[in-house]
Amino acid sequence: MAPTDLPQATPAPFSRPARGPSPKTAPALLEARNVHRVLGSGDAANDVLKGVNLAVHRNEYVSIVGASGSGKSTLLYLLGGLDRPSRRDAAGTPFDPPSRVLIDGQDTATLNDTDLALVRNEKIGFVFQFHYLLKEFTAQENVALPMLKLNRIAKSQAMDRAAMLLKRFGLADKLKRRANRLSGGEQQRVAIARALANEPAVVLADEPTGNLDRKNSEIVADLFAQLAAGGQTIVMVTHDNAFAERARRMVTMEDGTVIRDTVTLG
Amino acid sequence: MRWFISTRYFFSHKRQSLVCIAGVTISVTMFIAMLAMMNGFTDKFIYETVESSGHVTVHDEPRERDTQILERFTRSPDALLAIERTKPRENIKQIKNPSGLIAQLRRMPGIVAAAPEVTGEAIATYGTKHVNMQIVGIEPEQQQRVTTIGDDLKEGDFKRLRTTADGVVIGSGLQKVLGAKLDDTVVLTSNTGGRTSARIVGIFETGVTPVDYSRAYMLVNSAQTLLDKKNVINRIVLRTDDYTQAEAYAAQIESICGYRTESWQEASANFLKIFKVQTVITYVITGALLIVAAFGVLNILIMAVLERVNDIAILKSFGFSRSDITLVYICQGLVIGLIGATTGVISGKLVVEGLRRLPIKVEGLVKSEGLMMSENAGMYIQAFCASIAIVILAAMYPARRAAKYDPVEVIRGAH
Numbered sequence: 001m002a003p004t005d006l007p008q009a010t011p012a013p014f015s016r017p018a019r020g021p022s023p024k025t026a027p028a029l030l031e032a033r034n035v036h037r038v039l040g041s042g043d044a045a046n047d048v049l050k051g052v053n054l055a056v057h058r059n060e061y062v063s064i065v066g067a068s069g070s071g072k073s074t075l076l077y078l079l080g081g082l083d084r085p086s087r088r089d090a091a092g093t094p095f096d097p098p099s100r101v102l103i104d105g106q107d108t109a110t111l112n113d114t115d116l117a118l119v120r121n122e123k124i125g126f127v128f129q130f131h132y133l134l135k136e137f138t139a140q141e142n143v144a145l146p147m148l149k150l151n152r153i154a155k156s157q158a159m160d161r162a163a164m165l166l167k168r169f170g171l172a173d174k175l176k177r178r179a180n181r182l183s184g185g186e187q188q189r190v191a192i193a194r195a196l197a198n199e200p201a202v203v204l205a206d207e208p209t210g211n212l213d214r215k216n217s218e219i220v221a222d223l224f225a226q227l228a229a230g231g232q233t234i235v236m237v238t239h240d241n242a243f244a245e246r247a248r249r250m251v252t253m254e255d256g257t258v259i260r261d262t263v264t265l266g
Numbered sequence: 267m268r269w270f271i272s273t274r275y276f277f278s279h280k281r282q283s284l285v286c287i288a289g290v291t292i293s294v295t296m297f298i299a300m301l302a303m304m305n306g307f308t309d310k311f312i313y314e315t316v317e318s319s320g321h322v323t324v325h326d327e328p329r330e331r332d333t334q335i336l337e338r339f340t341r342s343p344d345a346l347l348a349i350e351r352t353k354p355r356e357n358i359k360q361i362k363n364p365s366g367l368i369a370q371l372r373r374m375p376g377i378v379a380a381a382p383e384v385t386g387e388a389i390a391t392y393g394t395k396h397v398n399m400q401i402v403g404i405e406p407e408q409q410q411r412v413t414t415i416g417d418d419l420k421e422g423d424f425k426r427l428r429t430t431a432d433g434v435v436i437g438s439g440l441q442k443v444l445g446a447k448l449d450d451t452v453v454l455t456s457n458t459g460g461r462t463s464a465r466i467v468g469i470f471e472t473g474v475t476p477v478d479y480s481r482a483y484m485l486v487n488s489a490q491t492l493l494d495k496k497n498v499i500n501r502i503v504l505r506t507d508d509y510t511q512a513e514a515y516a517a518q519i520e521s522i523c524g525y526r527t528e529s530w531q532e533a534s535a536n537f538l539k540i541f542k543v544q545t546v547i548t549y550v551i552t553g554a555l556l557i558v559a560a561f562g563v564l565n566i567l568i569m570a571v572l573e574r575v576n577d578i579a580i581l582k583s584f585g586f587s588r589s590d591i592t593l594v595y596i597c598q599g600l601v602i603g604l605i606g607a608t609t610g611v612i613s614g615k616l617v618v619e620g621l622r623r624l625p626i627k628v629e630g631l632v633k634s635e636g637l638m639m640s641e642n643a644g645m646y647i648q649a650f651c652a653s654i655a656i657v658i659l660a661a662m663y664p665a666r667r668a669a670k671y672d673p674v675e676v677i678r679g680a681h
Contacts, residue, residue, distance in 0.1 A: 073678075082583055083674045114587040121585020128677060132580040134271075136278040146584040148267045194584070206677070 028055035029201055029233055030079045031102040036095050037074050038086040045090030048074045050256040061228035062235045063244035066253035072237040073206050080124045080204040081108050081116045121150050125195030129207035133179035139190045140175040146197040165193040185216030205236035272597035282566045287606040289559035290653050294610020297552035297649045299617045304548045306638030308541045316530045317414040318472040321512040325526045326361045326500035364499035376507050381408035383501040386493035391453040392444040399482045403489025412505040421448045422468030427485045435468035439479030458494040473633045556653055560660035563602055567664035578668050579676035588669040595668050599661025603654040611646050
């Protein structure tokens with residue numbers, strides 16, 4: 001499917017009111033305050049993030065770029081509550097000020113596993129490079145799963161909404177197809193639909209085009225652009241400069257720190 | 267939601283799931299069949315013992331006190347007490363005023379019938395065959411009210427004890443050993459020197475081998491003469507309204523009459539102990555089968571977890587907590603357990619019915635024309651619940667292991 005074939009985002013019920021970037025004075029949707037992440041321990045300790053400060057506001061479309069190992073994905077997982085920042089350095093000294101991640105004002109350090117999972121369910125939509133669909137489930141069921149987990153609507157409603165999302169992404173004829181019988185591009189579109197299932201506050205995408213061919217990469221890039229235009233907050237990690245430059249803000253990382261934070265033409 | 271995922275996982279690996287279910291089914295079936303067989307054997311023995319020998323027996327001797335005389339007077343637990351060469355008190359060899367005692371016992375609530383007996387040892391001689399036997403002198407009409415010995419008669423009639431001088435009713439085992447037939451005459455010699463030629467007027471078969479191979483019934487008067495126990499009654503056999511309460515009745519009667527009174531449980535204590543051990547062994551064996559089945563479930567669920575590490579990561583990414591992931595796999599175990607236990611209970615019932623109908627002659631401690639199967643609802647519930655509990659326990663480890671996966675590590679690993 002060519003990018004131009006994609007339906008417009010504006011009339012869809014899950015699209016958000018199109019607004020310009022939030023003023024920096026408004027509370028950030030995602031915020032990293034002096035975030036450190038130390039992997040391993042002792043001599044094998046690796047400071048992946050070294051005091052990152054970053055705030056993402058509502059309706060922003062942010063791309064995070066940088067060389068491999070610069071800490072982009074680690075930062076993304078921390079911002080999405082999939083991981084927690086380190087409290088101490090390799091020597092055991094607490095970070096000062098403390099390493100904190102806030103999601104919609106909630107400090108992830110104060111949330112237990114269940115509460116943090118609920119935050120991810122309600123507010124975050126993840127898209128990964130390798131799609132990670134549940135292969136025993138159909139495309140429609142994969143998209144419905146986060147809604148069933150949130151349990152705010154009946155199963156039939158969740159399935160209807162999943163069907164609507166998939167139709168919007170040009171997968172109307174693939175609803176009942178098992179995930180492992182879809183092409184790579186189709187799987188990634190299903191994964192994006194799933195990320196949007198619960199109308200999350202933010203979509204976090206980790207190399208969403210990293211495993212796709214050029215044509216499918218274009219489709220995904222267009223989808224993201226449409227979502228952003230519809231008011232969806234998006235933070236994505238990518239190596240693809242052309243894709244990154246379509247975001248309105250580009251954060252560049254190097255060696256575990258943010259070295260540049262620029263507004264692009266989008 | 268968890269069930270939705272669990273059942274989908276379950277059906278996506280049908281072959282593995284079926285192997286798990288088969289394991290649980292087989293172990294539940296074996297559990298039920300073996301327990302039914304053991305219970306059947308025990309029940310048959312108890313029933314035949316109770317019905318052929320009475321529920322409670324009053325003996326012609328006082329109950330020996332467990333406590334030595336010095337201990338009765340010196341209560342200090344630190345006292346060193348020593349009595350040497352103690353001898354048991356001389357037994358009273360008969361029950362005094364047996365008819366009065368029988369009348370008194372019959373008036374007791376819960377006592378259905380009472381019958382006097384005189385017992386002793388004798389040797390039966392038939393041709394060149396000599397067999398030891400226990401002579402039981404009875405009043406046939408009263409005896410048939412306290413036991414079902416009248417129903418166990420294979421040949422002859424108990425009434426003929428009244429019409430035949432020195433008639434004897436012998437067990438089928440004794441008849442087999444002696445080689446004598448109905449109406450043959452055997453010579454009975456007691457250990458006190460009494461001797462008589464007795465005509466076999468009946469042959470009984472209780473199904474309890476020790477009884478059938480040792481016991482012979484005569485009229486009280488004839489037995490008293492043979493055993494040189496003139497006018498002696500040395501046992502009173504009682505039937506109660508509830509044989510399971512025989513121990514309580516025995517204790518009550520003993521406190522009233524002062525004679526050693528034995529319930530059927532006490533009389534068969536050794537056998538009952540063996541049955542208990544046998545039951546424990548049955549539980550151990552069938553429990554081991556269940557554990558083997560549980561290991562099958564454990565193994566397959568571990569494989570399922572390893573295969574679905576990515577699924578676990580993605581489920582966590584969109585909001586599944588550790589406990590949600592744990593429950594997904596426990597639910598999967600529960601599905602296996604529920605199906606396996608249900609099919610196991612059904613096949614267990616079919617196997618029990620099949621075994622019951624098998625024409626196998628059993629002759630050991632008890633004799634039967636087929637396998638004795640005794641079942642009850644509790645047994646099925648026990649098998650059902652135990653199998654599900656064990657399968658859930660087996661699912662716990664892979665479930666907890668699945669829950670512990672760090673989604674970030676999984677995603678990094680795939681990169």
